[in-house]
Amino acid sequence: xTIAENAPAPAIVDQEEATRARRARINRIAKWTLPSLVMVxxxxxxxxxxxxxxxxxxxxxxPVLVAQSIVNDWELLWPAMLTTTRLTVFxxxxxxxxGVALAVAFTQSKWAEMSFFPYAVILQVTPVxxxxxxxxxxxxxxxxxxxxCAWIVAFFPxxxxxxxxxxxxxxxxxxxxxxxxxxxxxxxxxxAAPSALPFFLGxxxxxxxxxxxxxxxAEFVIGRSGTGLGLASTLLEASYRFNFGRxxxxxxxxxxxxxxxxxxxxxxxxxxLRKWHESALKRE
Amino acid sequence: MTPIRERPPLLTMSHIEKxxxxxxxxxxxxxxxxxxxxFMSLLxxxxxxxxxxxxxxxxxxxxxxxxxxxxxxxxxxxxxxxFQEPTLMPWATVAQNVWLPFRLRGTPYSAVKDEILEALxxxxxxxxxxxxxxxxxxxxxxxxxxxxxxxxxxRLILMDEPFAALDEITRFKLNNDLLELKAAIGCxxxxxxxxxxxxxxxxxxxVVMAARPGRVIHELEVDTPYPRSEDFRTSSEYAAxxxxxxxxxxEAIELAA
Numbered sequence: 001x002t003i004a005e006n007a008p009a010p011a012i013v014d015q016e017e018a019t020r021a022r023r024a025r026i027n028r029i030a031k032w033t034l035p036s037l038v039m040v041x042x043x044x045x046x047x048x049x050x051x052x053x054x055x056x057x058x059x060x061x062x063p064v065l066v067a068q069s070i071v072n073d074w075e076l077l078w079p080a081m082l083t084t085t086r087l088t089v090f091x092x093x094x095x096x097x098x099g100v101a102l103a104v105a106f107t108q109s110k111w112a113e114m115s116f117f118p119y120a121v122i123l124q125v126t127p128v129x130x131x132x133x134x135x136x137x138x139x140x141x142x143x144x145x146x147x148x149c150a151w152i153v154a155f156f157p158x159x160x161x162x163x164x165x166x167x168x169x170x171x172x173x174x175x176x177x178x179x180x181x182x183x184x185x186x187x188x189x190x191x192a193a194p195s196a197l198p199f200f201l202g203x204x205x206x207x208x209x210x211x212x213x214x215x216x217x218a219e220f221v222i223g224r225s226g227t228g229l230g231l232a233s234t235l236l237e238a239s240y241r242f243n244f245g246r247x248x249x250x251x252x253x254x255x256x257x258x259x260x261x262x263x264x265x266x267x268x269x270x271x272x273l274r275k276w277h278e279s280a281l282k283r284e
Numbered sequence: 285m286t287p288i289r290e291r292p293p294l295l296t297m298s299h300i301e302k303x304x305x306x307x308x309x310x311x312x313x314x315x316x317x318x319x320x321x322x323f324m325s326l327l328x329x330x331x332x333x334x335x336x337x338x339x340x341x342x343x344x345x346x347x348x349x350x351x352x353x354x355x356x357x358x359x360x361x362x363x364x365x366x367f368q369e370p371t372l373m374p375w376a377t378v379a380q381n382v383w384l385p386f387r388l389r390g391t392p393y394s395a396v397k398d399e400i401l402e403a404l405x406x407x408x409x410x411x412x413x414x415x416x417x418x419x420x421x422x423x424x425x426x427x428x429x430x431x432x433x434x435x436x437x438x439r440l441i442l443m444d445e446p447f448a449a450l451d452e453i454t455r456f457k458l459n460n461d462l463l464e465l466k467a468a469i470g471c472x473x474x475x476x477x478x479x480x481x482x483x484x485x486x487x488x489x490x491v492v493m494a495a496r497p498g499r500v501i502h503e504l505e506v507d508t509p510y511p512r513s514e515d516f517r518t519s520s521e522y523a524a525x526x527x528x529x530x531x532x533x534x535e536a537i538e539l540a541a
Binding site for chain 1: 342343344363365367369371373374375376384385387388389416417418
């Protein structure tokens with residue numbers, strides 16, 4: 001027996017496994033570097049296109065001008081972004097409260113569902129842009145009117161997803177709860193609510209984006225008359241003044257808000273489901 | 285163990301009839317006395333109303349005619365149920381799943397921690413208390429389901445083809461374990477199955493049912509004493525009982541045809 005035999009043997013990795021490991025490593029890096037590279041190249045192409053062809057800034061401002069606008073107009077853009085954020089977040093919170101409450105009411109009482117569900121659908125399918133001017137007339141505060149618009153758009157996915165989710169509990173578990181004499185409240189809290197959670201979180205991801213869209217639409221319609229609403233009003237106003245640098249700056253900030261909202265709702269969803277739900281599991 | 289005839293009755297079904305939507309007769313004039321300590325199999329072709337009988341006993345359905353009486357009345361903790369699927373809550377850990385029957389009665393976890401651990405020990409899963417169902421194999425999930433049914437030490441456990449979806453090796457193992465568990469907690473079991481072999485190995489009473497309308501056509505006794513080991517499966521006694529049960533089942537199938 002030699003000493004070499006006692007030394008720890010190198011891990012036996014066959015060709016296929018080695019290739020697989022290498023590919024996984026490359027994918028991990030590429031997942032971040034590729035989109036970043038695409039972004040850098042696109043901005044570069046945009047810059048070159050504008051400078052080489054000498055495109056006037058009131059048609060397409062270059063990335064440098066837009067960046068300057070973000071910096072120079074920050075004092076105007078930042079409060080506008082806060083307003084839009086407040087509008088979106090309030091609308092989303094109200095959509096969650098209203099959507100979940102109504103979904104619970106629907107699943108607790110068939111009569112309530114039969115009576116009101118068609119109207120929830122009507123509210124959803126009516127284009128919000130058509131309701132916004134009315135809301136502006138009936139509500140004194142422009143902020144409240146805009147909030148109502150954003151809420152109408154955001155609340156339906158929460159309502160419909162949560163309603164389906166609350167009804168999706170395993171039938172045998174329902175029976176088991178009956179056999180063990182569960183109360184209505186226990187059934188809702190221990191069975192229906194956890195069953196509905198993945199559905200609700202799916203609805204939340206959609207509603208987050210829709211709340212922002214609703215806020216933007218509301219600002220376009222309601223913010224027009226100098227009510228000093230948020231980013232979308234700023235964007236519209238900049239377009240009237242042919243200040244395209246500011247317009248693009250506002251647009252980029254709105255997009256960034258959408259990305260942040262999506263990231264936050266996705267993170268919430270991941271954290272709440274990672275331990276047990278199929279959607280959050282890693283495949284082996 | 286007390287011979288079948290000397291056991292006190294636990295539950296009596298008399299002249300039970302169940303008709304669905306006013307026309308489909310699932311059960312007709314079913315009479316059955318379940319004794320305290322029985323391991324009773326309900327054996328029959330599909331559509332013979334064996335699952336309906338279980339649902340009636342569990343109180344999930346009520347008979348159209350006839351009545352079901354529990355000796356000494358039925359309390360809320362008299363019943364444990366195991367379904368064909370493990371039927372666990374995927375969002376709850378193994379221990380939380382076993383806690384469920386207590387929890388629905390308002391008993392806090394800390395008060396029944398020992399009972400939960402004991403039930404999990406009986407099914408050999410005490411190391412998996414904090415695991416989630418998705419981390420377990422099919423057989424292990426079924427064990428959790430059995431632990432949940434037993435944890436309150438009910439007088440009667442209803443099992444509706446619990447091992448039908450499992451592979452044979454797992455099923456044999458669970459059959460052996462089930463007999464040990466029953467001996468350990470001393471409850472009565474009603475076991476719905478369509479497998480002659482399973483019913484002979486497990487039970488001391490086999491009730492054979494026929495379809496259209498669902499009714500009891502035979503009652504067999506398997507007088508081989510417990511504990512029954514794996515050797516029982518290859519004994520001539522087993523073969524004789526299996527033949528008798530197969531003939532009874534064959535008759536049930538013929539009646540329905």
